[in-house]
Amino acid sequence: MYPDRVVSGMRPTGPLHLGHYHGALKNWVKMQTELPCLFFVADWHALTTNYDDPSIIEKNTWDMLVDWLAAGVDPSQATLFIQSRVPEHAELHLMLSMGTPLGWLERVPTYKDQIEQLAHKDLTTYGFLGYPLLMAADVLIYRASQVPVGEDQIPHVEMTREIARRFNHLYGKEKGFEEKAQEAVKKLGSKRAKLYHELRTEFQQEGKIEALEQAKAMLDDTQNLSMVDRERLFGYLEGSRKLILVEPQVRLTEASRLPGLDGRKMSKSYGNSIFLREDKESVTKKVRTMPTDPARVRRTDPGDPEKCPVWQLHQVYSDQATKDWVVKGCKSAGIGCLECKQPVIDAILREQEPMHERAQQYLDDPSLVRAIIADGCDKARKLAQETMRDVREAMGLGYT
Template identity: 85%
Template sequence: MLPDRVVSGMRPTGAMHLGHYHGALKNWIKMQSELPCLFFVADWHALTTHYDDPSIIETSTWDMLIDWLAAGIDPSKATLFIQSKVPEHAELHLLLSMTTPLSWLERVPTYKDQQEKLADRDLATYGFLGYPLLQAADVLIYRASLVPVGEDQIPHIEMMREIARRFNHLYGKEKGFEEKVQQAVKKLGGKAGKLYAELRTAYQEQGKEEALTQAKALLDQAQSLSLQDRERLFGHLEGSDKMILIEPQARLTESSRLPGLDGQKMSKSYGNSIALREDKESVIKKIRTMPTDPARVRRSDPGDPEKCPVWQLHQVYSGSDTKDWVMKGCKSAGIGCLECKQPVIDAVLKEQEPMRERAQQYLDDPSLVRAIVDDGCDKARKLAQETMRDVREAMGLNYR
């Protein structure tokens, strides 16, 4: 059984804003201390909707990486890389496309939804139809067990699982499997090999779950086995052949959805966002000029925080005492709108201060970011190459 591993990526389509931080990056920062994590810039995915003008992609890629580092992603804990620098993603995508039914791609909920939202672009391309398959390759190639997503992305994870299951069903019958199992048992040694056989019999013939647990623990502790042999013995234990691709699980993330300055979802395209590393004066101006409850025409008019976009920001940035102060002061006209906005301004600037500090070293010396990515690409590619060796062998493409 492979250790848990987390994989996630983002498309480089512009500057990152505080909505990205609260919606995804805070979860990444938490997970990097708990499990091995790989985070990648999905530059090929950006081409699915921006293929006619790719000029923004390179600049956005480096800006995004600096934003990640500024937010607190630690390259000593997580592996950071660029998708297109690991070409094995494309190879697995191609091979998976040979076996994935067209109907699976057409039924993905976001396919028609995105076509309607982006009606100004010609998205009648294979790249756009096939992006969930590329997304599956991005995860399956690292044999990731966990993918952090919001609820709207669960259908994508289910599809990844179906693709892995179909692949394993078609190609999981390894040539010479029984012989290789016997060789692996010998590597365990006489005593451990005999115990493995007894536990397998107890599980398969008598259905003893504790025997399965004991056998798995035995294999986990076996130092003499290669990764491939360990996988073979796990498969043999459960009565199946080698599992080539791992079915990932969705890890639902805590989604603190930060609203934009107008109360809608924060988005650069809506013009209602605050960039992760935005200039201090610009942040102050944007929040001070935010729309408020339309009923408060004059300072003396009472208002209703529930009808004010600023109140939504208080939900994210303010403690209970400040929220009580806002609720009472707004409804009684005891405080003005600028007074109400000040705690939000202070909290946003406080949040951004360490981000600007962390980013500065990378802005001063861009070679630091390049070095982190080069190292990350090397690590990611080694893992990807291991998977592709098994995939090619299973599909009869392992020419010698």
């Protein structure tokens, strides 16, 4: 049985901002205390859109790793590594590419979106088309049971599941699979076991896709199954046999969408970000010069918090008493905009203080980060090599 494991990565695109912290890193810090976690820098993925200028990738990688450590990602609890230092990612990507239908890649929602958003770049490349398959390999190489994503990334995980299922169907040859699957069916209980057999028959004999989906939903809802039994039952349902690659589950993260300084989503490309390790003077200046409700031309003009970007930051950073004070003071012109901004400034600086402290040791001695990553790459590679041994053997490429 493969243990539960979480895998997640980020592309090294430069210093991380507070939007990254609230959208992903806070969840990573929480998850590392619950399950074994592997967090990686997706430097090969950075090449899919920056293949023409890779010079900044290495610096961005080390900067981002310091940001992770500053945010509280703990190398004694989680494995941190760099994707390209574990070449098995690329090997599995190549193996999977042999049997992955082209249409699966072309239908990924973000494929066309990215091409439109990055119209100034030539993205008609094999690497860009195949990046969802590389993402799948990143997860499947560690037999991850959970992938933390926001809702917009769910299609990527669904495709990863389909790829694992197809691979298992093509290459699975587990000895005594049927007997093991039938033993797993008994664990469902008599009522669910009867329904499982009925739905399996409907799908395999009549090709009813809705029967397959109903059976999968039932298995997903069954709590007392081990991951191996669950995957075995998925395979038995579809007529495949051995579990070689694990189908990961979506773990929807509590993505707190932190607005930028102009009220839009915080993004480096919008120039509206506050960075994780930005200095106090810069943070203070940025918030103090934020736009506010345009109706408040003078200090004595009443305003409406709902029309003010600062109010969106209060929603994230302020307690109820402070928010009540803002609403009352803004609508009555009892407080000025600079007064309103001060609690937000104070809260951001409080949040950043431990980040600056944690980062300092790595800035003073960069060899500490190198050592953490060397250790993490070794650990990740051992897991990846185990998977690839099984994959090669299943595909008849073991040469033993």
